[in-house]
Amino acid sequence: MSEEFEPKIIAFLCRWCGYAGADMAGTSRLKYPPTITPIRVPCTGRIDMEHVLRALKISDGVLIAGCHTPGDCHYVRGNFQCFKRVTLLKKFLKQMGINPARVRLEWISATEGRKFARVIKEFTEELKELGPLRGVE
Amino acid sequence: MRKIKLAVDYGSICGGCDVAFIDAGEKLIELANAAEIVFWPAVVDGKEEDLRKTREIDIGIFFGAIRTERHKEALEQLREKSRILVAFGTCACYGGIPGLANSVESRVLLKKGYVATKSTDNPDGKLPGFEEFKEAALRLPRLRSLVSPICDFVDVDIWVPGCPPPVESVNKLIDVVKDLQEDQVPPKGLFIAEGRSLCDFCEREKPEVLRIKRFRRVHEGEIKRDECFLKQGIICLGPVTRGGCGARCIDANMPCRGCFGPVPNVEDQGTRFLSAVASALMAEEEREVGEEELRKLIDELPDPLGLFYMYSLAASIINRRYLDLEGD
Numbered sequence: 001m002s003e004e005f006e007p008k009i010i011a012f013l014c015r016w017c018g019y020a021g022a023d024m025a026g027t028s029r030l031k032y033p034p035t036i037t038p039i040r041v042p043c044t045g046r047i048d049m050e051h052v053l054r055a056l057k058i059s060d061g062v063l064i065a066g067c068h069t070p071g072d073c074h075y076v077r078g079n080f081q082c083f084k085r086v087t088l089l090k091k092f093l094k095q096m097g098i099n100p101a102r103v104r105l106e107w108i109s110a111t112e113g114r115k116f117a118r119v120i121k122e123f124t125e126e127l128k129e130l131g132p133l134r135g136v137e
Numbered sequence: 138m139r140k141i142k143l144a145v146d147y148g149s150i151c152g153g154c155d156v157a158f159i160d161a162g163e164k165l166i167e168l169a170n171a172a173e174i175v176f177w178p179a180v181v182d183g184k185e186e187d188l189r190k191t192r193e194i195d196i197g198i199f200f201g202a203i204r205t206e207r208h209k210e211a212l213e214q215l216r217e218k219s220r221i222l223v224a225f226g227t228c229a230c231y232g233g234i235p236g237l238a239n240s241v242e243s244r245v246l247l248k249k250g251y252v253a254t255k256s257t258d259n260p261d262g263k264l265p266g267f268e269e270f271k272e273a274a275l276r277l278p279r280l281r282s283l284v285s286p287i288c289d290f291v292d293v294d295i296w297v298p299g300c301p302p303p304v305e306s307v308n309k310l311i312d313v314v315k316d317l318q319e320d321q322v323p324p325k326g327l328f329i330a331e332g333r334s335l336c337d338f339c340e341r342e343k344p345e346v347l348r349i350k351r352f353r354r355v356h357e358g359e360i361k362r363d364e365c366f367l368k369q370g371i372i373c374l375g376p377v378t379r380g381g382c383g384a385r386c387i388d389a390n391m392p393c394r395g396c397f398g399p400v401p402n403v404e405d406q407g408t409r410f411l412s413a414v415a416s417a418l419m420a421e422e423e424r425e426v427g428e429e430e431l432r433k434l435i436d437e438l439p440d441p442l443g444l445f446y447m448y449s450l451a452a453s454i455i456n457r458r459y460l461d462l463e464g465d
């Protein structure tokens with residue numbers, strides 16, 4: 001079954017870095033699996049954790065890509081806000097039986113098209129291993 | 138004056154909500170004068186039959202969460218017969234403390250409670266609800282896979298949050314019953330509680346910008362009586378919790394655990410708090426502190442589930458056990 005399973009990833013991408021990185025990957029014609037649904041956000045510090053959870057419920061994994069710490073965020077510390085929230089959220093997810101690896105936070109700059117493609121590839125593989133997210137019915 | 142037909146039925150309860158009514162004291166005389174109690178197991182003699190035979194009830198009050206199939210039937214029956222349905226207590230409104238059981242599979246809970254504990258003598262491993270206990274000619278209701286708040290199944294007309302709701306809320310509900318005698322029907326969706334957060338009713342000194350240097354638990358050191366708990370690094374759910382309890386824990390020098398449920402316009406009380414408290418940690422000093430140190434500080438909060446979702450897990454976005462980490 002895991003051979004056929006194509007994971008679905010919802011990706012919150014900061015417009016200054018992660019999103020630009022995805023663009024870069026595109027214009028450099030780098031290949032990566034067609035598993036992601038991108039959502040452009042003004043800064044990772046603006047991502048609502050409730051949205052992350054809703055996204056997780058309709059996908060198999062959530063990617064958040066923002067500007068490198070410590071100094072690259074355009075709003076000074078939005079990336080750190082996101083880092084702290086996601087770190088705490090993962091602890092809760094684990095308590096509920098969700099593998100915390102299903103929420104992945106990466107710092108990807110506008111020039112790192114290659115890293116973007118690699119992250120998508122890796123994350124897709126990892127989610128294939130995990131299989132679909134299933135909860136008690 | 139016409140007597141109002143009133144019935145109370147139960148889901149998964151602890152008994153505290155019944156006691157909350159008893160605490161109303163003399164005001165109960167007003168209730169007794171205004172209402173004919175058709176069914177209320179803790180208060181009047183009566184059988185399920187009496188409720189089943191009654192066609193219409195003016196006000197039905199439901200305590201407790203929906204844990205078993207039987208609770209669901211009781212709720213649906215009460216809704217069908219009642220002009221006005223009241224969700225009384227946090228369990229009915231948001232799942233309450235019983236909702237924490239959603240972090241474990243029901244199957245695992247039953248095994249633990251009825252097979253695995255040392256004091257249990259159950260050699261065939263029979264589970265209540267799944268087998269008949271012939272010896273006792275008893276069929277117990279089956280546990281559902283989830284604990285749910287009642288609004289997952291029926292429309293709620295009046296919400297009375299609180300674990301249990303305070304006397305003031307009970308008094309207001311009794312006034313609603315009296316008003317019904319004069320055909321004054323309350324607005325649909327009425328909350329017998331405030332529309333703003335508990336912090337708005339808390340007299341402790343609050344910081345302009347909240348910064349938490351490290352978390353600490355209530356037993357670690359002195360707690361200042363006049364300063365916001367969060368400022369002291371102690372988890373307090375005031376910012377995301379609906380006011381209306383009279384800040385009773387705060388006055389007893391204990392932080393809020395969130396029993397009044399989320400403030401209006403917040404769907405997920407626990408997650409909203411999680412975001413807020415993470416933001417406050419080392420606020421504006423993150424760059425200097427760095428990711429590794431921040432991670433360590435966050436690890437000092439061992440139980441976000443129990444701390445942030447204590448009363449509202451069953452009504453949260455992630456409201457159930459997931460099956461990623463089995464064997465963990």
Ligand code: SF4
Nearest residue numbers: 151153226227228300
């Ligand atoms: S709301 Fe609190 S007092 Fe009422 S039944 Fe639930 S646990 Fe008991």
Ligand code: SF4
Nearest residue numbers: 336339365366373375
């Ligand atoms: S967080 Fe708690 S202590 Fe601080 S103002 Fe709000 S209710 Fe009061």
Ligand code: SF4
Nearest residue numbers: 382386393394395396
């Ligand atoms: S302070 Fe919080 S936990 Fe205590 S009664 Fe009020 S709402 Fe409930």
Ligand code: FES
Nearest residue numbers: 014043066074078
């Ligand atoms: S602007 Fe990119 S993470 Fe803040």
